[in-house]
Amino acid sequence: MNRAAHLLLTVGLLLASAMAAAAPRIEHWQTANGARVYFVAADENPMLDVRVVFAAGSARDGEHAGLASLTNGLMNEGAGEFDADAFSERLGATGAMFGLGAERDMAFASLRTLSEPRYATHALELFALALGKPRFDESAVQRDKARTLVGLKHRQQSPDALAEETFYASLYPRHPYGTPPDGTPASIAAIDRAAIVAFHQRYYVARNAVIAVVGALDRAGAEALAERLSQALPAGEAAPPLPAVTPAEGGLHHVDFPSIQSHVMLGLTGMRRGDPDYFPLLVGNHALGGNGLVSILFEEVRNKRGLSYSVSSAFVAMSEAGPFVASLMTDRKQQDEALDVLRTTITQFVYDGPPPAAIDAAKRNLIDGFPLRVASNRQIAEYIAMLGFYGLPLDYLETFPAQVAAVTPDAVKDAFARRLPPERLTTVVVGRAKADAAP
Numbered sequence: 001m002n003r004a005a006h007l008l009l010t011v012g013l014l015l016a017s018a019m020a021a022a023a024p025r026i027e028h029w030q031t032a033n034g035a036r037v038y039f040v041a042a043d044e045n046p047m048l049d050v051r052v053v054f055a056a057g058s059a060r061d062g063e064h065a066g067l068a069s070l071t072n073g074l075m076n077e078g079a080g081e082f083d084a085d086a087f088s089e090r091l092g093a094t095g096a097m098f099g100l101g102a103e104r105d106m107a108f109a110s111l112r113t114l115s116e117p118r119y120a121t122h123a124l125e126l127f128a129l130a131l132g133k134p135r136f137d138e139s140a141v142q143r144d145k146a147r148t149l150v151g152l153k154h155r156q157q158s159p160d161a162l163a164e165e166t167f168y169a170s171l172y173p174r175h176p177y178g179t180p181p182d183g184t185p186a187s188i189a190a191i192d193r194a195a196i197v198a199f200h201q202r203y204y205v206a207r208n209a210v211i212a213v214v215g216a217l218d219r220a221g222a223e224a225l226a227e228r229l230s231q232a233l234p235a236g237e238a239a240p241p242l243p244a245v246t247p248a249e250g251g252l253h254h255v256d257f258p259s260i261q262s263h264v265m266l267g268l269t270g271m272r273r274g275d276p277d278y279f280p281l282l283v284g285n286h287a288l289g290g291n292g293l294v295s296i297l298f299e300e301v302r303n304k305r306g307l308s309y310s311v312s313s314a315f316v317a318m319s320e321a322g323p324f325v326a327s328l329m330t331d332r333k334q335q336d337e338a339l340d341v342l343r344t345t346i347t348q349f350v351y352d353g354p355p356p357a358a359i360d361a362a363k364r365n366l367i368d369g370f371p372l373r374v375a376s377n378r379q380i381a382e383y384i385a386m387l388g389f390y391g392l393p394l395d396y397l398e399t400f401p402a403q404v405a406a407v408t409p410d411a412v413k414d415a416f417a418r419r420l421p422p423e424r425l426t427t428v429v430v431g432r433a434k435a436d437a438a439p
Helices: 003-022 067-073 084-094 117-132 138-155 159-171 185-190 193-203 219-231 278-290 296-303 332-352 356-373 377-390 396-405 409-419
Strands: 027-030 036-041 047-054 097-102 107-114 209-215 251-256 261-269 311-315 323-331 426-431
Touching: 027 219, 036 219, 036 377, 047 117, 047 219, 047 377, 067 097, 067 107, 067 138, 067 193, 084 117, 097 117, 107 117, 107 377, 117 219, 138 159, 138 185, 138 193, 159 251, 159 261, 159 323, 159 426, 209 219, 209 377, 261 332, 278 296, 278 311, 278 332, 278 356, 278 396, 278 409, 296 311, 296 332, 323 332, 332 409, 332 426, 356 396, 356 409, 377 396
Parallel strands: 036 209, 251 426
Antiparallel strands: 027 036, 047 107, 047 209, 097 107, 261 323, 261 426, 311 323
């Protein structure tokens, strides 16, 4: 290691140490009926952020694609004795913000409220009611199904959405990750209220939940809050592990679409959360295509050749092996050239290894930008819910900068050579079948 590189590493480690000292202190325990709790005391603002995460994402849909998303989206459409209008009116009176979402691995419900009891008490009561006793009124079910069908129709008119759906289906042909999270017109039409109620009863249970609490309260207050939310749920059982991913064989998948631009996605199954190669792959990808305007892909595809307005790559780490994906949009007449440059650049990165300067820049950017990712209570709540859901260590936030700083170009080259064989890349192109076809 030359003197400049040694100095850079030393500075990076010192900065990482300073950031680790400032990382939020995470406390962890389990409620009486089995929910896992992660808590960070934050007294700077009179706010409270709560995020409850369940292993209830679209990977649990089974034969009913879209079921997880529909179930989650209906949880604030009335709960307990309150129908949708009454629930919304009462929540609005508290000034609290209620959030819902469903992804492939997980589904979540979140609440942001002032921590003063006169505001928080009623907001938390409504939140607990929505978690444990959503009404799933038939009128609300039909309304959300109709809204979902409209959304699916719009997705079929979006080349971006078609590319993503085709990419996941091609990469995970025999795995739940390949199921479209929003479902299909046929699957949504077939879902009835009974299926939604059954899904909620199976997966929205305490032993399948992680409760993240961040805000202006002490440990005793956090314990009382977590117990209140946990007791709103039946104990139940944790969802079983998802099946392991069988890597796809690669190949080209084309979707004909009447657009001037072609939408390209290229990738393969990558890594899971907690993967031993996580940090070399994270840093390496940041240099390759994750660092915006200064990434290697941006330089080769956009700056040197003007083949695309933007190009990027990412590893999407999930419970099982999530995808590595590189994507771009390009004029259909430049499609073949753009795809060739994209493939060639990734292949050279894998076989030749990354330029050391690019790795140094990626590490600096990741370390310098890390505090901004945990700058608010809401962001901290999202992070610690993620740590709990994926079983990552409590010191993850403390050690993140040092783990990044310790990555070397050789470690990146080794990890990419083992995990990203170019010959197995799956390619999806959405656009005209012929470059000179009329739009």
